[in-house]
Amino acid sequence: MIVIPGILGTELKNSKTGETVWPSAFRTSQEGLPISPDLATNHDDLVPGNIIETVKLARLLPEVYVYRDLLLALRRYAGYRDGDWNNPSVDGYQDTFYVFPYDWRQDNVSNARELVRRITQLKSKLQRPDLKFNIVAHSMGGLIARYAAMYGDADLPPGDGPIQPTWAGAAHISKIAMIGVPNEGSADAFSTLVEGYSITEGLRRRVPLLNKLTAEDVVSAQSVFQLMPHRGAVRFLDENLQPLAVDLYDQEVWKQYGWSVIYSSPDFRRRRYAGAAGTDGESGKSEDELDAYLRATLQRTRRFHEALDAGAGSNSPVVLLAIGGDCEETLSSPVILRDQKRNRWVTLTRPREYRTSSGVKISRQQATDAMYAPGDGRVTRESLLGENLFKALPLYAVFGCDLHGELPRNKSLQDNALTAIVAEVMN
Numbered sequence: 001m002i003v004i005p006g007i008l009g010t011e012l013k014n015s016k017t018g019e020t021v022w023p024s025a026f027r028t029s030q031e032g033l034p035i036s037p038d039l040a041t042n043h044d045d046l047v048p049g050n051i052i053e054t055v056k057l058a059r060l061l062p063e064v065y066v067y068r069d070l071l072l073a074l075r076r077y078a079g080y081r082d083g084d085w086n087n088p089s090v091d092g093y094q095d096t097f098y099v100f101p102y103d104w105r106q107d108n109v110s111n112a113r114e115l116v117r118r119i120t121q122l123k124s125k126l127q128r129p130d131l132k133f134n135i136v137a138h139s140m141g142g143l144i145a146r147y148a149a150m151y152g153d154a155d156l157p158p159g160d161g162p163i164q165p166t167w168a169g170a171a172h173i174s175k176i177a178m179i180g181v182p183n184e185g186s187a188d189a190f191s192t193l194v195e196g197y198s199i200t201e202g203l204r205r206r207v208p209l210l211n212k213l214t215a216e217d218v219v220s221a222q223s224v225f226q227l228m229p230h231r232g233a234v235r236f237l238d239e240n241l242q243p244l245a246v247d248l249y250d251q252e253v254w255k256q257y258g259w260s261v262i263y264s265s266p267d268f269r270r271r272r273y274a275g276a277a278g279t280d281g282e283s284g285k286s287e288d289e290l291d292a293y294l295r296a297t298l299q300r301t302r303r304f305h306e307a308l309d310a311g312a313g314s315n316s317p318v319v320l321l322a323i324g325g326d327c328e329e330t331l332s333s334p335v336i337l338r339d340q341k342r343n344r345w346v347t348l349t350r351p352r353e354y355r356t357s358s359g360v361k362i363s364r365q366q367a368t369d370a371m372y373a374p375g376d377g378r379v380t381r382e383s384l385l386g387e388n389l390f391k392a393l394p395l396y397a398v399f400g401c402d403l404h405g406e407l408p409r410n411k412s413l414q415d416n417a418l419t420a421i422v423a424e425v426m427n
Contacts, residue, residue, distance in 0.1 A: 001074070001096070001133060001135070001136060001421075002100055002119070002136070003070070003071070003074070004099075004102075005067055005104075005138055005139075005141055006104075007104045007139060007224070008022070010048045010049065010052065011023070011048065011049030012047070012049065012103065015045050015047045016045050032105075032217045032219075032220040033105055033220035033221065034220070035219070035272065035289070036289060037293050039222060039296055039297065042220070043106075046103065047103070048102050051099045052066045053068040066408075067138075068409075070136070070138075071099075073411070077418070079095050081095060082096075098133075100118065102115075102144070105224075107222045107223065107226070107304075108143055108304060109147060112148040113152075115148045116168075116169055119173075120172070123172070133174065134173075134176075134177070135176045136177045137178060137179065137181060138408050139182070140182070141181075143181065145173070145178075146183075148172075149172075150166070151165060151168060151307065153168070154166065156307055162310070163310045165307075167311075173318050174319065175319035176319070176321065177323060177421060178322050178323065179324065179413070180407045181379070182378075183308070183389065183390075184382065184383040184386055184388055184389055186229065186378055187228075187332055187334060188330070188378045189229075190334065190349070191331060191349035192227075194347060196213060196217070215261045216261050219260050222297055222300065222301075225298065231248075231302070232388050233382075234246060235333040236335070236336055237333050237335045237370055238336060239337045239354075240356060241335065241370040244336060248298070249299065251291060251294045251295040255291075256345070257347055258344065258347075260294070269290065309389055321421070322385055322397040323399075323416060323417050324375075324376055324400075325376030325377070325381075325399060325400055325407055326399040327399075328402075329368065329374075329375075329377070330373055330377055330379065330380045332373035332380055333370060334347055334348060334349050335347070335348040335351075335370070336348075340357065348371070351371050353367070376402065376404040381399065385397060398420075
C-alpha cells in the first residue's frame with residue numbers, strides 16, 4: 001500500500017540550512033517559490049521531509065493530529081508495517097505501506113511522475129515486476145494518484161489537442177481509495193488564491209499560529225491553481241445569484257476582477273518588480289513576467305484538468321473508492337458584485353448580506369443557500385464523486401460527517417476504506 005497525503009501534509013525543509021519551513025509557528029526567511037513564465041524552473045532550496053503525523057509548535061499549545069491516526073490504523077488494526085523505499089525488506093510487498101511525501105507546492109504532474117518512478121524503482125528492488133499497489137490518498141494526493149495511474153511517467157502533451165489516457169500507471173496501481181479528493185476541483189482553492197489559506201480551518205481544533213500560508217505564498221504554487229474547479233464544474237453567480245459565465249483559465253479575467261495578489265496588491269507587484277529588475281533598467285520587465293507567469297500557470301492548469309477529465313468516460317482498469325464528508329457547508333459558487341462607490345469588482349467567497357445595484361436586499365441566508373453545497377468544508381460531495389465527469393460513479397462510496405482535515409482521522413471512514421481495500425484484495 002502507498003499513502004499519499006494532501007496539500008500541506010508533507011514537511012518542507014531547507015536543504016542548505018536544515019531549517020523546517022513547514023510546519024512552523026512563525027514566518028521564516030522563505031518567501032515562496034520563484035515566479036517566472038518558465039514554470040519548470042521555478043524551484044527553490046526546499047525539499048520534502050516526512051508526512052506530517054502531528055504538529056506541536058509550542059509547549060503551551062495543543063498538539064494537532066494530522067495523519068497520525070490514519071497511520072496508526074494501518075499499523076495497529078490493519079496489520080501493516082512501515083516500508084522503506086530505499087531499503088525494502090525482501091518481503092516488503094506483503095502487509096507493508098509506503099508513504100509518498102512530496103513538495104505540495106509544485107506541479108501535480110511532476111509529483112505524479114515522481115511517484116511512478118519511485119514505484120518502478122521499488123518494484124525493481126523487490127524483484128517483483130508484476131506487483132501492483134493499493135493507494136490511500138487524501139485530497140490533492142488523490143489527483144496525483146489518478147494522473148499517475150492514467151499516464152504513468154508521461155508529461156502533459158503540448159498544444160491544445162485532445163488528450164487520451166494510456167493507463168500506463170495501471171501496471172503499478174490496483175485501486176485508489178480517494179479520501180476527500182476534489183476530482184472536479186474545489187472552489188475553496190480559488191478562494192485560497194484570492195485570500196490565503198488556513199490549515200486549521202479544516203480541523204476541529206484551531207491553532208492560530210498555524211495560519212501562515214498567505215495569498216502571496218500560494219500564488220507561486222502551481223498545485224493550488226490545479227485544485228481549482230474544472231471547466232465543467234466552474235460556478236459563479238452574479239449579484240442576483242444567477243449563473244455567471246466565467247473562464248477561470250483566462251488571465252485577462254483574473255485581471256478584470258482583481259484576483260490574486262498579482263492584481264489585488266500593488267505592494268506585491270512593486271516588490272516583485274524590484275526583486276526581478278534587470279541591470280538594463282528596462283521599465284515594466286517584471287510586470288510583464290508576472291502576467292506571463294499567470295497566463296502560463298492557467299494554461300497548464302487547464303491541460304491538467306483536461307488530462308484528468310479525459311479518463312472520466314472510459315472504463316478504468318484502476319478501481320476508485322470514494323470516501324468523504326457531505327454534511328458541512330462547502331463553497332461551490334462565489335458571487336461577483338460591482339462596488340459602485342469604489343468602482344471595482346468584489347468577489348464574495350463567504351456569504352454576507354448586501355444590496356444589488358437595483359436596491360434589492362440579498363440576505364445572508366439567501367447568499368448561503370446559493371453559494372454552498374454539501375461537502376466537507378473544502379470539497380463538495382459532487383466533486384469527490386465526479387458527478388459531472390464520470391459516466392459511472394466510483395465502485396464504492398461512503399460518507400461521514402466531518403471536516404476535510406479530519407477525514408483521515410475519522411475511525412468509521414478508516415474502517416470503511418480498509419474494509420473495501422481488503423475485500424477487493426480477497427476477491
